[in-house]
Amino acid sequence: MNVTAVVFYVFAAWAVASALLCITRSNALTSALWLVSTMFALAAIFVILNAQFIAAIQVLVYAGAVMVLFLFVIMLLNLEVVPHDWKRWPVWMLGLGLAAVLGATLLPLRNYTSDRLAREISNLPGAVNSNLVFPREDSALAVAQGAVGHIAQPLFQAYLIPFEITSVLLLVAVIGAVVLAKRKL
Amino acid sequence: MIQLVWLAVLFPLLGAVINAALAFRRPMAKTAVSIVGVGVMAAAFAVALAVFRELQQSPVASYSVVLWHWMPVTDRLSIDLAFQVDHLSSVMLLVITGVGGLIHLFSVGYMRSDPGYARYFAYLNLFIVFMLVLVLGASLPVSFIGWEGVGLCSYLLIGFWYEVDANSNAGKKAFLANRIGDFGVLIAMFLIWWSLGTLDFTGIMMQGGAHWSRGSTMPLLVALFLFLGCTGKSAQIPLYVWLPDAMAGPTPVSALIHAATMVTAGVFLVVRTAAVFTLAPVALEVVAVVGALTAFFAATIGLRQYDIKKVLAYSTVSQLGYMFLGVGTTAFASGIFHLITHAFFKALLFLGAGSVIHAMHHALHHAHSHADPQDMRNMGGLRRAMPWTFALMGIATLAIAGVPPFAGFFSKDEILGAAFARGSEHPIYYVCWALGLAAALMTAFYMSRLVAMTFFGKYRGGEKSAEHLHEAPWVMTGPLVILAILTIGGGLINLPHFAGGSSWLEHWLAPVVQVAMMMVTPTPEIPSGMETTLIALAIVAAVTGLVGGYVLTTRSSIVTPEHAPEERGIWSLLYHKYYVDEVYHRLIVDPTMWLSRRALWQTVDAFLIDRIGVGGTARLAEGLGWLGSRLQNGQVAFYVTMFAVGAVLILRTLVR
């Protein structure tokens, strides 16, 4: 067990614990704050998986902007704390049951390793060299472009159209939010 | 002339059409209607006579006159509308057109004052058409046209005065009873065709012998079904109930249809298909027994009836029983002989009764009394007012009772003799003979009771109507006189050898039943000593009946119906005709009505198929719709859960 794995597991445990606390707190504010902590843990995991730019964005945009918006709205509505804000037990039981089933279906994924994945993709019976299927990035180029350049280059070339569409999406969202929230125009 | 036999049918048909047109256009043109009506009958009688004369000379026994191909379906079933002129049908032709003509003449007088005069003659002529088709038919289906046609006309004529519900009900009852009989004839036709391949009478005669072995089931089935048809048409035991009610029609109709012609169709059919009956000895016994039983049973009811026409109706049922008894003992000739003589004297009796009723109706009408002109208790002592009718009806009474010189004696005696002779073969015939003899005694009794109540004693119809009583006009008594002559001379047709005759009819009808007689042992000869005692016995029965009837009736006090005492004991049973009608109604009519209304219509049709079947599917669709709507209940959480369930399911199927 080398150091990165240990660090990874620490952050993973942190993320899961805060997520669990987030959904169980009856006070909306506390659960919002626990969600923020989950996001920070995730940002750390992103860094471990050397997606540094995304980790930055996560902290900056997600934790920073979206969660602030949530806190803002919670404060605005100053909801009183509703004790055990959970539904009547049958629906509650049903929800947990469903979650359990979902978990059961997803768990077998844990023994997923890259070469098993490669074999499945190229569906050859024999063992396959995972490198062959997934070309190793020449880390040199990555270092040359720097963390941000490494993402920016495909973003503005291959994915230009989706990029523009998201901008339109954001515009619509803004207008929508204004129209809905404003008392009268 | 034989080839033109269809003229005999055409003339009455033309008469019917012309009279019908007159009925619509100018119903009051009475003279025109009577000329057409009676003239057409005279023409038909002339044709019948010519055909009879030509047939006497001709060597060939039977001719087939084909008019056109009626139902040319395939080579094995191709029915032609053909008439068969042979010894039997020519004799029947004479009787129908002769007696029918006389009755038409009588009707001119009897129905003169009736508004539906033209319509009446149209129906009467149409009846003669169908009766002739029945008699002349060369194959069963052609006769069946006549068979149901006469049923139709009897329906129309019985319900002639349709204003009164009772009359139209009687008509309907007659038709339905006949239809039950027709069902039998239909099934017989199918059986014959599928086993013999032919429906012509000659064909049945020939193929019957070849295909059916004597005593096997097929001829028995066919014979029994045919006999079911005959009981319906000739009013025998199970299906006789319609005949007494049929008296609701005008009296000449009763005379023509319910005495002389239609009711004898059953006997005619049995003789026509004699080969089938002789092949099934059990069927013959059934015919004889039913005949004898009906004769006895109807005679008992006749003893206690007060309506003059009802007495005569039950007498007809009884005499028909005699004819079937005769035919049942394979004495076909004597059966037909009794048919002919019965046609004469029963028509005479009915027409006589018609004159009496006509006079009584006239008198009571003038006296504005609402007494029933047909009820004998209102009559009495009419011999002074209507001497001719009294004399002629007296002759007929003697004839029907079986007093020697008259026709009735010879024909009835032959039948009883045949029954007694046949007895040595099978004891059942002795029983039939005994029943026949008892019936003869009772016939004499009720006839003399009728004559005594109507013509003797003092007039019970009230003084005012007394002086209006007078003899019927000549146009009515004329036919009576002719019929009386025929009644007296009728015996000569088939005078048996012991009375010095040559039993002409027996020889005349021999070719018709020749094939049938071959299949049956000839009636055993009864020793001549026994024969004379039988004859003596019959005469004694007739005389005691007559005297007993006269003495008992004149001695007992007869009271008009208003204050007549309630019938008690055995007499009430007879008066209410053993409650047979009520039993039929409760056992057959009511349950069918209940079945078709409650069980079939309301339950099966309206409820089961409509409410459950059709309505049910509608409600099912509606239910499914409601179920669907329950899913949209506005609960976001419910939607999300459903969404999640869907997602998980898809995921599980994909991942596994």
Place this chain on the structure above:
Amino acid sequence: MDTRLLLGPTLVVSAILFVLGVAGVLVRRNAIVVFMCVELMLNAVNLTFIAFAQLHGVSGQIMVFFVMTVAAAEAAVGLAIILAIFRHTQSVDLAHINLLKG
């Protein structure tokens, strides 16, 4: 250490987070908390993207980028709706918001 070996565990973590998110959505009655759980589910998905980005190249991370923008837009509009409903019904409890029904 080659972080691609961590693929298995990261997937497990993201699965757990995702399941927690779903449980939260199904169980909680408060609209905003449900919203947050949705955000949590989205984060779990991002984690998976990043995990696979190591193998298939950087397009994974770009997808995360787009997921974030969509999440932001959705959060904005969603909260606006909740605000509007709250103004109307003075409550954020999902059970009370059931006007839209068959």
Place this chain on the structure above:
Amino acid sequence: MADFLSSIGYEHWVIHVLLGLPILAIPAILFSPVKSARYIAFGVALTELVVGIGLWWAYDSSRSGMQFVTDISWVQGFGIGYRVGIDGLSVLMVLLSVIMLPLVVWSSWRGIDQKQRGFYALIMALNTGMLGVFVATDLFLFYMFWEMLLIPMYFMIGIWGSANRLYAATKFVIYTFVGSFMMLVAIIWMVAVVAKTTGVTSFAYSNLLDHAELLRPWGAWLFTAFALAFAVKVPLFPFHTWLPDAHTEAPTAGSVDLAVILLKMGTYGFLRFAIPFFPMFALSKTTGMVMATLAVIGIIYAALVAMVQPDLKRLIAYSSVSHLGFVMLGIWGSTVESVQGAIMVMVSHGLSTGALFFMIGMLYERRHTRKITDYGGLARITPMLATAFVITAFSSIGLPGLNGFVGEFLVLIGSFGRYPWLVGAASTVVVFSAGYMLWSTQRVFFNRLTNPLNEGIGDLNLRELAVIVPLIVAMIWVGLYPAPLLKRTSGAAHAYIEMIQPVLPKPALADPEVHR
């Protein structure tokens, strides 16, 4: 006469005229002033009669195949074509509908006062549909005409009907449609199967018939699909409850068309499509027994129920169910006599029930009621109507010498070999039919006139006589001289029996050998 017709070029275009003329007449009627709608309709009806009646002589009864055949492809892709033709089975029905059309138009001269144009247009559409069904030899065309009939009938009952007409109309349409949508599936299935094996995709009747062998494995459900559609139309016993409602609520014209032609499409369908395509299954012992038993149940059941009907039209409707039961018994009797008998019952039922409905319509126009109890003692004031009704009543109960007897007798005697017990049971209807007919005739005509409203009823006027008298003459003519009708159908009947002969199970009684 036949050569005179062929000399003036009387061939297959006749069918196009018979089908096309009414369609062309529809716009003419709709856009004409209200007053003249009737006259146009009557004009078209008369031309249809004149053109159509020629078929009687021009149809060559010696040949048993299809005559006046036309085969124009319509939709190449699917092998659907405008294929029409007439043979022994359909020639009488075409003639009957051609004769009935002018009578129907004439009988609703006074009866229909509101929305006349719509009414006569619908009659024209109905007529094309009726004729189309009998002449179509292309299964798609047949199905099209089969469904096309529902629409005009629905509107006729729905708009011009009496009290609860909407219920009756909807029930009629749904009943028929539920029955027949399976038929469409079956037709397409058949064409697909035949196309797959022989490569020829065509809806032509001849093509499908020649390859009927291929359809044997699916014979069971395909036959059931066809049978269900036709059984609803016949109507066979359990599917008959739509008929009394449809008849009671329909206007006279609707009732007559329904009774005279629409009911016969079901039985015609059995004879033409259902049995020849799947003889193995259709004529197997069990199916035969089931269908014959249902027919006989229908005969007796309908007659019994008819006895207790308070409404005159409902009574006649149930009597139709009983008569059509005879046709079905005749079809399953599977002998030449019973099949010809079945066709004769179809024709003679058309005449007698058509006449009965005309007369009830006339009574309805005078008294606006169909309840038997409202009438009484009409014979005195309407002698002509009473006589006509009695004659038709007796023809309907099968009095020998009138048309009813010929058909029923042939059906019964023909089917006796195969189903002796069933024919025995069916013959008892002779009594029940007399029961309900005489009972109703007596209660309407032959009793005391008590209801003052009935005093004012006038007897038949000239127009009404012109509608009734030809039918009565036809009844007496068919009753006494059915030979020409039998001659025309014998070719097709013989061909039909030869086709199904090899498949027929052994009948109960042996065939009677031929001797005069």
